[in-house]
Amino acid sequence: MYEKYVKILKDHTLKITSPRLEILKYLDEHHTHPNVEEIYSTLKKKYPSLSRTTVYNSLEILKKNRIVQSLTISGSELRYDIDERLHHHFICTHCGAILDISISCPNMDKTIQGGHRVEEVQGYFKGVCKKCQTKEKGMNNNG
Amino acid sequence: MYEKYVKILKDHTLKITSPRLEILKYLDEHHTHPNVEEIYSTLKKKYPSLSRTTVYNSLEILKKNRIVQSLTISGSELRYDIDERLHHHFICTHCGAILDISISCPNMDKTIQGGHRVEEVQGYFKGVCKKCQTKEKGMNNNG
């Protein structure tokens, strides 16, 4: 059940703890780029002793070890992604959903830009998602 | 002195007010991608009645009118840029500086990605800036 996540932690010589395993499992099963609150409130139900601070601490350590990546796309809160590979994201300003965008980008692999050492690259698109556009059109027929 | 900013506001049929003119002037003279606090605390000195809320409100309206753009690059606060053209940014995790990156990108102009309507594109690089790397090297010679 948790062997997969135990292995990830061991490979990074991190201690195996319940919060870390639960958080990894949650992210692995929910590729919705959740924020801390979503992760915390969901896990809190099955694991009542969990502390919000632990979720912050754990995600911080997972990020430092490049097991997860954090997205600053929303502007108000960090969103987390267990897929640490470099890929683009789209955020819908209407429903808030954050979606993966699969496009190739020549600037992704750069380790230097303008003489600066690059350690992280983020490509963000913001707008209205396909689903919300459909809803918008449907709405217009009701008035 | 302020004619340039008056024209910008008029062109967008926005009311000409002191806070708006001051904020525009500040952004025009400081291409450092400042946050609200920087703008507020600087302008407050010359314009003591200025309210922090007004800075938030004004930037919001300028953004809606595409006169400025906001960057979510830092993850803890919005940064503002009077250059509303699409360009990439680099943030130094050491000194916090946000710098413009001039590169061409084939994904910049897309108005649709994965079926979603794109209204904003942001390309972020994060790492250690040229200046901070020089400082790092210098530091090593002192131990």
Next chain:
DNA sequence: TTCTATTTTGTAATAATTACAATTTAGTTT
């Protein structure tokens, strides 16, 4: 089993942003 550095936990503090109502004012109308 004991030990200890690390992690977890809960609470308090901080920082950024938003909500809101009262006051002021830019631009229009008279």
Next chain:
DNA sequence: AAACTAAATTGTAATTATTACAAAATAGAA
């Protein structure tokens, strides 16, 4: 030029996300 009004400004309070911190618990080593 005075009156009007919708919009903008202001100050304060509330909210939200995150960080600081110290005590308790515990994973993994000895």
